[in-house]
Amino acid sequence: MPVQITELYKSGEGVESLDNPSAVLLFVVTGTSDDVEVRSTIEAHVPGTYVGLPIQDYDFRPLGNGIWEVAVHYGLKKQTNQSSFSFDTGGGTAHVSNSISTVARYPGTAPDCQGAIGISGDSVEGVDITVPVYNFSETHYLPAASISGGYKATLFNLTGKVNSGSFKGFAAGEVLFLGSSGSQRGNEDWEISYKFAASPNKTGLSVGSLTGIAKGGWQHLWVLYSSAVDQNALIKRPIAAYVEQVYWPADFSLLGIGT
Secondary structure, rough: OOOOEOOOOOOEEOOOOOOEEEEEEEEEEOOOOOOOHHHHHHHOOOOOOOEEEEEEEEEEEEEEEEEEEEEEEOOOOOOOOOOOEEEEEOOEEEEEEOOOOOOOOOOOOOOOOOOOOOEOOOOOOOOEEOOOOEEEEEEEEEEEHHHHHHHHHHHHHOOEEEOOOOEEEEEOOOEEEEEEEEEEEOOOOOOEEEEEEOOOOEEEEEEEEEEEEEEEOEEEEEEEEEEEEEEOOEEEEEEEEEOOOOEEEEEEEHHOOOO
């Protein structure tokens, strides 16, 4: 008895969707008990596309007496080497001990603290404010062969570093790498998400009478205060400002996602 393949009357069920359309064609193969022959018959006779969708896979199972039930699945194949991007500008917080400027003093003869905020005894309490922080992430699909143990170690070592050169439109020192997460199913491509935060470099800053201060986006500025007497009151005034490096710089081109 020759091997035959016949499409069933209930074939053609599907889902119409902009994101994930799919369809299933159903067949019956008769005339053989050899699964290899079933495979070759399916691959030789079923259409490679259906309603514009490429074939994804097929499954088959024996029903006995040389009869096999076959389901052929069609849908959009996952595209590799594609990327997705997201961002938010929710900002971050910073604790500042000095204002940009003192708008008013009441009474007008109140001591001049040169912008020091919340002087209490021997301390300057300061205040928490919202500062510009641009959070963004990128998701890339990378070939399994390129994700080695060495590359994973590189991601680990770059976490908590700032860019030593320009990166994604930002100047050196403005981008902090927050880390990455990845997953792989079987032998397919790796899906890896990379998370960053950007804070602008600044120049021409002033703290009280101290001017011309420059700091990198992820450097830390702190102020030294000294006691002073003004209007017969003991106050604190800024006498020095320090810019500290708290993150190591690194070459972000090692991420392999472009700069």
